[in-house]
Amino acid sequence: MPRRAGERRRLVQQPSMADVAAQAGVSAVTVSRVVNGHASVTPETRERVEQAMRALGYRANTAAQALATGRFGTIGVVSFDLTATGNLYIVDAVIREAQQAGYGVNLATLDAAIDARLQAAVRRLTSLAIDGLVVVEARILDAPSLRLPDNVPVVVAEGASDVGYPAVGADHGAGATAAVEHLLNLGHQTVHHVTGLADSYPAVRRKEAWQRALRRRGCGIPEPVTGDWTAASGYAAGLELLRDPGVTAIFAANDQMAAGVLRAAAELGRRVPDDLSVVGYDDAEVAGFLNPPLTTVRQDLAGVGKHCVNVLLTAMRGEKLDWSTRLLAPELVIRSSTAPPA
């Protein structure tokens, strides 16, 4: 059966506003007003429309709304590997906070190497489907061929504002300093360090602060061992460091690696905390239940995520931003993995 020129099959077999309008005996505009909670609709009309919506199972077409308003009701999040504790906690908080504000979240994760297909996904994310973008970890900005959108606000979680965007992060400097000073105050001569991924922003900040703290106290600065955030890398680092019987204190850049160090110590017969003190970072859920319970630095990563979203929402409203980097204070949680050296 031939169709009239221009006539096209309904793409979505869902009822549209026009259907609801017809059912309720009002115009589409009135339906729109009800959907968006505009004022100046009589209670009776509203009720009639809502009844029609229920009857037809109406759902607003987000794409059409977005096209008409230029707003998408969605914020984008780009992050590296979610299985890294830090990224996860931030992303989780971003999602919660965005949802609280009535926004959906479009999440893209990147591998270090961005291949062509992935690029397509990221390009989609960064095209015109979001009202704002949260970049988790400044290192992402270095990703080749990642072109960020220039028409929506961007906020960086775990970065400094020198990256060209407002940034929110935990105060890794303060956290690492607290960890090192805690160990030095216990009487350790120096503190060894297992770093996170070499080019990660938090890893670099923690390493720098560890060095500074040692220097300030006039301690020797041992060569740090580079890890990759995993327990396996912490274990390997632990085996390496503990070949030296003089090592009495190790500060690992996260709890997973600290767990690896604890394991290495156990295997080599070094008692913690008697022979060796270990400090982690993150206060992951399991940290307090390792053997022994781990002294660590609790970061308010949920706060970072929350803050990010709030800065972003402010920018999205077009209000002026406080452009300075916000740093959230960490807290040293002392448990049983640290003690004075024997």
Place this chain on the structure above:
Amino acid sequence: MPRRAGERRRLVQQPSMADVAAQAGVSAVTVSRVVNGHASVTPETRERVEQAMRALGYRANTAAQALATGRFGTIGVVSFDLTATGNLYIVDAVIREAQQAGYGVNLATLDAAIDARLQAAVRRLTSLAIDGLVVVEARILDAPSLRLPDNVPVVVAEGASDVGYPAVGADHGAGATAAVEHLLNLGHQTVHHVTGLADSYPAVRRKEAWQRALRRRGCGIPEPVTGDWTAASGYAAGLELLRDPGVTAIFAANDQMAAGVLRAAAELGRRVPDDLSVVGYDDAEVAGFLNPPLTTVRQDLAGVGKHCVNVLLTAMRGEKLDWSTRLLAPELVIRSSTAPPA
């Protein structure tokens, strides 16, 4: 300055297809064809258009594309708490796989209690902005007032197909059975169990299989202790169970809780594995580096996520689905936390 009726400010100050078309001296349709890689465009025209796009920094407007085609290039994911290892690994894999297929991911997380604002976010997710939906964990389907879309395919990760949708999951029955039989084969009289969240699908499956396995071997079935997936709950459960000196084997429904049990044992002076054997579940990254390294059940959660997306993509192409539940086989990883009873 008065504007003509109907004239409206450009909502997005981004160049549109019309701008590119003008710049390249072609029609908008030709630009569209280039953008979508359609055939029948001469190389010269294509080149001219591409140059114009680069010059103007053109990005396609996703909302307009979606409105015109009825396709969104996005799949939705609904999950509970991402900080639970199982959910995280599945969601992570779903994102990767969707991106590989050129789809973006819209992620919503739910708390047990869905409040009004959250509902708005979920409603947005499940309105007409996605081409398909992955529900992580069958329990989500029980969430009050969560109305799933009826016009796009839905797949459930960690559920059975009796929920009314195709389902993909890990074989918790096989995993729990392997864990229990491993312990019984070592000579333990029975095996105690710390469960996951009471109404969680995987938790229930694991508990049932644990019971079945004990019954099959004619062992007594001790009262299980209910946990909530956290190390803290595992610790509490451990303290409770270990009041009984006759307890020699504990199977925890995930590694975090197993870590808590290990901690409780250490505190009470029960040596693992000499006095007590412990088995976890998940093979979380840290499991092999606990003290002692944890015997656990490795699940292919990445496989579950991947499989989900593939089933979903099949359904989205309108192809017929194999409607049966797919179960991915787990693998028992034996480490040092299990041994014959003293």
Place this chain on the structure above:
DNA sequence: GCTGCCTATGTTAGCGCTACCAAGAGCCCA
């Protein structure tokens, strides 16, 4: 040289929604 067909591009309309303007109804007060 004409028909017929194929290829490259253009024209048109409409996806579902909302901003803007207009208009009718009801009301108050002079």
Place this chain on the structure above:
DNA sequence: TGGGCTCTTGGTAGCGCTAACATAGGCAGC
């Protein structure tokens, strides 16, 4: 009684894109 006000509702156009159809030009085959 009428002018001006508010409150509710409707008409219209257009957001940026693409499917379907239309068309111009080229070229093979007879």
